[in-house]
Amino acid sequence: MGLTKSEIFTEEQNQIASIAKAFAHPARVAILQHIFNSSTCICGDLVDEIGLAQATISQHLRELKNIGLIKGNIEPTSVCYCIDEDNWANAKDLISQFLDYESKKTNCC
Amino acid sequence: MGLTKSEIFTEEQNQIASIAKAFAHPARVAILQHIFNSSTCICGDLVDEIGLAQATISQHLRELKNIGLIKGNIEPTSVCYCIDEDNWANAKDLISQFLDYESKKTNCC
DNA sequence: TTATTATATTGCAATATTACGATTAAATTA
DNA sequence: TAATTTAATCGTAATATTGCAATATAATAA
Numbered sequence: 001m002g003l004t005k006s007e008i009f010t011e012e013q014n015q016i017a018s019i020a021k022a023f024a025h026p027a028r029v030a031i032l033q034h035i036f037n038s039s040t041c042i043c044g045d046l047v048d049e050i051g052l053a054q055a056t057i058s059q060h061l062r063e064l065k066n067i068g069l070i071k072g073n074i075e076p077t078s079v080c081y082c083i084d085e086d087n088w089a090n091a092k093d094l095i096s097q098f099l100d101y102e103s104k105k106t107n108c109c
Numbered sequence: 110m111g112l113t114k115s116e117i118f119t120e121e122q123n124q125i126a127s128i129a130k131a132f133a134h135p136a137r138v139a140i141l142q143h144i145f146n147s148s149t150c151i152c153g154d155l156v157d158e159i160g161l162a163q164a165t166i167s168q169h170l171r172e173l174k175n176i177g178l179i180k181g182n183i184e185p186t187s188v189c190y191c192i193d194e195d196n197w198a199n200a201k202d203l204i205s206q207f208l209d210y211e212s213k214k215t216n217c218c
Numbered sequence: 219t220t221a222t223t224a225t226a227t228t229g230c231a232a233t234a235t236t237a238c239g240a241t242t243a244a245a246t247t248a
Numbered sequence: 249t250a251a252t253t254t255a256a257t258c259g260t261a262a263t264a265t266t267g268c269a270a271t272a273t274a275a276t277a278a
Contacts (some may be wrong), residue, residue, distance in 0.1 A: 009135035020132035026118035059173040
């Protein structure tokens with residue numbers, strides 16, 4: 001086993017889980033925060049900033065890119081990453097709405 | 110290898126990742142949504158509602174409980190789970206603030 | 219007491235994730 | 249052209265996650 005049964009869940013549930021998974025590693029959180037704080041973000045910066053190997057950073061960047069949260073512009077010997085604004089806004093809405101389900105609660109304990 | 114290097118990240122980054130991990134599986138998203146929509150939540154309901162084995166549901170519930178998002182009241186032959194309001198609010202604030210970093214962006218691509 | 223019912227726990231197999239050294243690819247510089 | 253630089257990719261080891269059958273636990277019902 002070990003294979004998530006995506007097919008038994010709703011599209012929304014899978015999307016929320018998928019976005020959350022992108023945030024589910026501190027390195028990716030750190031990468032995103034670093035992108036937010038930089039006017040431009042080059043992968044090499046991150047290797048210095050975060051204490052992980054270049055290959056590992058690159059792998060995390062690819063995950064963020066695959067899920068659509070960031071996009072990269074290929075420059076001469078470096079790559080400039082930044083947030084994909086549209087996709088980020090969608091992700092934010094989806095997660096925010098999920099977190100706001102709280103208002104509909106009717107707790108018993 | 111394969112061990113997340115938590116010690117090189119900030120407390121906040123680890124917390125965000127930890128909360129996101131709880132949402133990073135559609136079964137746990139479904140469980141939380143079900144709890145939101147019920148005045149009371151019994152584990153057996155979930156096994157019927159979601160198409161996973163009882164052992165698997167129980168395992169996901171334990172993860173949500175360990176991270177503090179839900180709490181369970183042990184009743185006679187059944188357990189009533191509900192959201193831990195305080196911890197949920199904290200999680201919501203942390204994630205919302207992170208998602209709002211968007212406003213600080215200065216994209217270049 | 220002996221079923222029965224409901225949930226937790228254990229053990230295990232399958233799959234996924236994390237991390238990194240080594241290598242590759244592609245542009246830049248000497 | 250030959251080194252250098254920068255980031256992606258490959259291969260692999262270590263660890264984590266997912267799912268479930270089987271079993272344990274604990275209260276209720278017969």
